[in-house]
Amino acid sequence: MPSVFASPNPVLFGRGTSKEIGEKLKEFGCTKVLVIFDQGVKKAGIADTVIANINRAGIGTVAYDDVLPDPPDWSIEEAAALGLREDVDGVVGLGGGSSMDTAKGAKLLLSNPPPINQYFGRDGVVKTAGKPLIVIPTTAGTGSENTPGGVITDTRRNVKDVVVGPGCAVSLGIVDPELTVALPPEITASTGMDAFCHAVESFTSKRWNSFSDVVAKEAITLIGKNLTRAYHEGSNIEAREAMLFASSLGGIAMSGPLCHLGHDIGKPLGANFHIPHGTSVASCLPQILEYIAPAVPEKIRFIAEALGNHVPETASVDTIGELAGAAVKALMKEINLPNFKSYGLTKSEVLGIAPDVIKFGLALAPMPTTEDVVRNLLSQAFEEN
């Protein structure tokens, strides 16, 4: 199927690369930077280490350490205001997707007036480049270092929206698996499933393309082999490296095809019940794969087999879907991923998000996305997962 593929962000990948942050900022001509992270990254000691590495290169720093999950618009404005007050000439986003996306938004507001909401939109409102931005992921999930946009919560509408384009572009991603070794198992699980959903959903999106498929397949294969290892053996650097590479590939894979039902369902779940992003987007994945199997059976077969479930050559599309669904359920059990009941939700609460899925979702699944379909998926997921 013809489609467009482009991966705009330069990325430096490898063990120990985060130590190069100071030199890289120097190459961009920075003298004082706004470093953006959250309390988790601070407590893990990662922020102190990175800031020390920046300072060692003779570059000043000012810290915004209040990043929130599903970052709200006002926090982006708060971070940018701090940067403007302190007259910084560059931004560093350090952490998971929330920190990197806050940094993308803050970069935009260093060169453009607030509020951030006026720059929302997938076409990219701001066409001119701003100050340099380096992002450093500390989780193997979001792949935000490889995407052209930042996801921000519009608190007036209670939905997530995006800023895209040169005004918030990543100048360099520094992707260092050593930073992910100390990640707690439950965050490894949740963020790992986010990466898996990026790869699986872009692979099966209506907007799939051949280039993206190459990258998505590699990500799916790596996650199938390494997520449970990274979950059970946190200090296994090979597993961590494979997972971080896979999540970074996921960011490339989804840049064109985008995601579909998993993320369409996960976003209102996250907004309404504060379920971690990765857990919420994966919440119905087994059921989604079963549902879309008739449209893309060979791709669903690939996913099942990447998770270790052999699919007989002569399997029907229903069987292919069931085997893939079972493989994802087994993976989710293996990494103790919380389900709807873990969060004390009732079935009717869960089903209540269906209208928002239709209203705000991208509807890029290769099968129809109706409110009934979504209610069925949620209902099955509530019973089965």
Added chain:
Amino acid sequence: MPSVFASPNPVLFGRGTSKEIGEKLKEFGCTKVLVIFDQGVKKAGIADTVIANINRAGIGTVAYDDVLPDPPDWSIEEAAALGLREDVDGVVGLGGGSSMDTAKGAKLLLSNPPPINQYFGRDGVVKTAGKPLIVIPTTAGTGSENTPGGVITDTRRNVKDVVVGPGCAVSLGIVDPELTVALPPEITASTGMDAFCHAVESFTSKRWNSFSDVVAKEAITLIGKNLTRAYHEGSNIEAREAMLFASSLGGIAMSGPLCHLGHDIGKPLGANFHIPHGTSVASCLPQILEYIAPAVPEKIRFIAEALGNHVPETASVDTIGELAGAAVKALMKEINLPNFKSYGLTKSEVLGIAPDVIKFGLALAPMPTTEDVVRNLLSQAFEEN
């Protein structure tokens, strides 16, 4: 190994996509475009078809149909002068690497004064975007639709140099395998080996990176399975599609790591003896793989196996190199690729290019690139291939 990966060009890939050229130019706001191609593309009837598709969308055309192999600087200036005289607001490059690179250079000169030579350099002299440029490859070789630069012959120095950056950037690549079905076998062979060298050399470059490797491996696998098929069965659209996809992946793969000995040797061979580009860059490939096997044995093993030569688990690095070299020699025989003797060259003529390889080459092989090494490779290739 840490490195930087970025693939800047959007690409539309698939059978029949070239029919969309008019609509795509409209989306870029073009009203009259300079269409750049060579006599081969004209004789094959491809230029007429594409121009008719452009005109059907209500867009005017002016043709520059004199593209030369290894396009000389003055021909770029000639094409651009025609475009300026005719007041075009967009460029289409249609053909192999020479046509696409001529189009990149002409685009640059539509918005910047000649001569083209003042814009040479890998860092990209012109930082501002010019007029829209759509490129359409008609050979499965160069991958130029996916690279950030254009290769142009500097006639004053008799070397190839490059223009890079926004000033010559591809706005969209349209990659349609149907355009390659009528390609003569000898051009299928030569351009296919160019694509293979891009993938193999970027995969084994000193500047390799993990992202690029994913793409390079897919290209190597596809070429291993499809080049002889495309050579022997020109109308086999599956083989043509796989080859064109592989060559496009090759363009992505090499954008960061660049090429090494194959292209370092091939470029002066091409400049001095007018051997087609793909044939000249592949001329020493078996020997190069044997030479670099000690540095990257597992990668050379991958290449040998992708060409169907099983490598025993316990094979020594020398054996791995020999098996890969033998596999490439077999491929070259299978597609009747001309060797040095086919061009009536003597051994001393061939060895005579060694100083230029050192002087102008990138020296990115994972083993030392000295004049002696190059002479040995050329000498062995002269005897063996």
